[in-house]
Amino acid sequence: MKPNNAPRLVSSGITVVRGSRRIVDNADLTLNAGEFTILAGPNGAGKTTLARAMAGVMRTEGSTAFDGVSLRHMQPRARARAISYLPQGHEFHWPMRVDSIVALGREPHADPFSQTSIKDRIAIERAIEATAVGEFSSRLITTLSGGERARVAIARALATEASVLIADEPTTSLDERHQLIVMDLLQRIAHGGTAVLAIIHDLALAMRFADRVVIMNEGRIVANDSPQLALTPDRIAEIFGISVNRVETPDGPLLLPSRAL
Amino acid sequence: MKSDSRGDIQGPVLTATLAILVAVLFVLSLMTGPASFSPRTVIAALFSDQGVASIIVRDIRLPRTLLAMLIGATFGLAGASLQGLLRNPLAEPSLFGAPQAAAAAAAAIMAFGLANALSLAVPLAGIAGALLSVGALVAIAGRRASLTVTLLAGLALASLAGAAIALILNLAPNPYIALEIAFWLLGSLRDRSMEHVWLAAPFMIVSWFVLAYNAKAFRALTLGEDAAASLGVNVERTRVLVVIGVALGVGAAVSVAGAISFVGLVAPHLVRRFYGSDPARVLLPASLAGAALLMAADIAVRLIPAVIEIKIGVVTALIGVPFFLAMIFHERRALEDSTQ
Numbered sequence: 001m002k003p004n005n006a007p008r009l010v011s012s013g014i015t016v017v018r019g020s021r022r023i024v025d026n027a028d029l030t031l032n033a034g035e036f037t038i039l040a041g042p043n044g045a046g047k048t049t050l051a052r053a054m055a056g057v058m059r060t061e062g063s064t065a066f067d068g069v070s071l072r073h074m075q076p077r078a079r080a081r082a083i084s085y086l087p088q089g090h091e092f093h094w095p096m097r098v099d100s101i102v103a104l105g106r107e108p109h110a111d112p113f114s115q116t117s118i119k120d121r122i123a124i125e126r127a128i129e130a131t132a133v134g135e136f137s138s139r140l141i142t143t144l145s146g147g148e149r150a151r152v153a154i155a156r157a158l159a160t161e162a163s164v165l166i167a168d169e170p171t172t173s174l175d176e177r178h179q180l181i182v183m184d185l186l187q188r189i190a191h192g193g194t195a196v197l198a199i200i201h202d203l204a205l206a207m208r209f210a211d212r213v214v215i216m217n218e219g220r221i222v223a224n225d226s227p228q229l230a231l232t233p234d235r236i237a238e239i240f241g242i243s244v245n246r247v248e249t250p251d252g253p254l255l256l257p258s259r260a261l
Numbered sequence: 262m263k264s265d266s267r268g269d270i271q272g273p274v275l276t277a278t279l280a281i282l283v284a285v286l287f288v289l290s291l292m293t294g295p296a297s298f299s300p301r302t303v304i305a306a307l308f309s310d311q312g313v314a315s316i317i318v319r320d321i322r323l324p325r326t327l328l329a330m331l332i333g334a335t336f337g338l339a340g341a342s343l344q345g346l347l348r349n350p351l352a353e354p355s356l357f358g359a360p361q362a363a364a365a366a367a368a369a370i371m372a373f374g375l376a377n378a379l380s381l382a383v384p385l386a387g388i389a390g391a392l393l394s395v396g397a398l399v400a401i402a403g404r405r406a407s408l409t410v411t412l413l414a415g416l417a418l419a420s421l422a423g424a425a426i427a428l429i430l431n432l433a434p435n436p437y438i439a440l441e442i443a444f445w446l447l448g449s450l451r452d453r454s455m456e457h458v459w460l461a462a463p464f465m466i467v468s469w470f471v472l473a474y475n476a477k478a479f480r481a482l483t484l485g486e487d488a489a490a491s492l493g494v495n496v497e498r499t500r501v502l503v504v505i506g507v508a509l510g511v512g513a514a515v516s517v518a519g520a521i522s523f524v525g526l527v528a529p530h531l532v533r534r535f536y537g538s539d540p541a542r543v544l545l546p547a548s549l550a551g552a553a554l555l556m557a558a559d560i561a562v563r564l565i566p567a568v569i570e571i572k573i574g575v576v577t578a579l580i581g582v583p584f585f586l587a588m589i590f591h592e593r594r595a596l597e598d599s600t601q
Binding site: 052055056057075076077078079080081083084085087089091093095096100101104107110140156160 | 348349480481482490491
């Protein structure tokens with residue numbers, strides 16, 4: 001495990017062009033060990049595309065390197081062991097058992113014919129415990145609620161035990177309690193030494209949980225700072241078109257959106 | 262992870278049961294026909310010279326039995342693989358006309374006298390036809406492989422294959438050839454020789470390896486293409502290999518047995534739940550179930566009292582289509598959601 005705040009995943013000059021539109025425009029972003037980074041921005045800002053580029057699941061201009069090695073020069077399975085990616089939507093196409101789904105996180109560690117090793121079992125057990133999905137680990141995924149599925153999706157991503165975790169909208173469609181549970185979980189994973197990047201729409205959650213907030217707008221990174229410095233009322237008004245109130249609370253400063261501008 | 266659950270034991274038991282069933286059906290198939298033999302006679306006739314019995318068992322019944330087993334297994338595996346790739350239990354080679362496309366290409370070669378039925382050109386043409394059909398479906402289904410897009414693309418491709426067959430029948434040089442092709446399109450294992458087996462088997466066996474190689478990719482694809490890619494799966498390569506594998510298997514099968522449909526839909530569906538719906542674990546039992554289904558159907562067509570033997574492709578379609586309708590009914594909610 002690297003010391004906290006050591007850079008793990010370094011992207012520079014990421015550019016994605018579709019037709020005449022620059023979906024991501026020359027974005028530089030570094031994810032550090034032990035840091036919970038939240039990526040925010042209006043719809044269509046290019047957040048998902050940047051996350052996919054950094055996870056190594058799409059080709060882009062620019063470069064991304066894990067511990068100094070370009071993703072282009074890594075075998076897909078080596079990359080998969082280093083970077084765990086949780087796409088948005090939490091797709092589960094077959095009614096598989098929860099523990100089988102969590103075990104999918106170990107695929108990058110197994111060769112085509114090997115059975116699960118003791119190390120795999122321990123990692124799966126740890127992921128199940130961290131996300132508290134153990135009580136329904138033998139149920140079919142199709143029988144779970146949205147909040148339960150979100151936790152299974154995160155458990156699958158955790159089971160890889162990668163040093164980088166990138167999660168695209170892990171809290172979308174969850175009720176407030178489950179949003180808080182998931183955010184708390186991601187924060188704990190980060191503070192355990194993993195470099196975590198999460199795309200989050202809720203600026204209040206970003207303010208509350210992030211170590212660092214990155215804001216994208218029209219393909220560009222327009223802020224990359226501590227939550228307090230990144231999420232100023234002026235910038236939120238300019239980029240998100242809403243007015244917010246900042247309230248000081250025992251849990252730190254909170255943002256309360258009041259109206260659309 | 263608890264390993265004491267039912268799912269972990271019932272899978273292997275079912276796989277073994279299916280394997281035994283295939284062996285039993287193999288012997289039954291050699292016993293069944295106008296002259297019925299006892300199991301002992303069949304074994305004796307197979308391994309030693311028993312005169313007429315040996316000729317019937319070795320030259321008439323063994324080829325059709327072997328073909329039923331190989332083709333059934335090929336369709337079962339091809340269906341399970343396409344379903345794994347497209348994450349969709351309704352994906353089936355015949356739903357987008359892959360057997361029909363293979364049949365059209367193979368029929369064209371025969372109709373215009375470019376090659377005889379036992380030439381290597383026939384399976385190669387069948388494979389090429391199937392390749393076009395499967396390749397087009399996977400290309401149109403695209404990255405998201407939505408149920409609606411996949412099924413609509415399949416409908417269009419099946420219609421195209423039907424139109425191609427109609428064109429060949431239309432242009433056939435004489436009515437006798439047209440009739441021959443029409444019967445061949447119905448699918449049959451009757452009057453096949455060991456030469457047919459040797460012609461098609463290598464392609465089918467290669468297709469098994471090509472498809473089985475992707476087992477782990479199918480499992481990861483249950484999380485969608487991005488998540489599978491992030492787990493180290495080369496999704497593009499998987500897509501290409503499945504297209505090639507399905508085309509090799511279906512093309513070769515159709516070129517010796519005609520168009521046989523729906524085995525690839527029914528076989529995986531029958532066994533899936535006993536393997537935790539794991540698309541990798543389903544592959545082997547789906548092939549065994551496919552082999553058993555087609556061998557049973559081929560025995561049935563010999564037992565149905567009729568002046569003209571009912572074609573096996575007709576039997577599988579008669580069983581398969583209502584089964585398909587039942588599955589659509591069952592999947593109705595998913596289908597309705599996907600149109601929104």
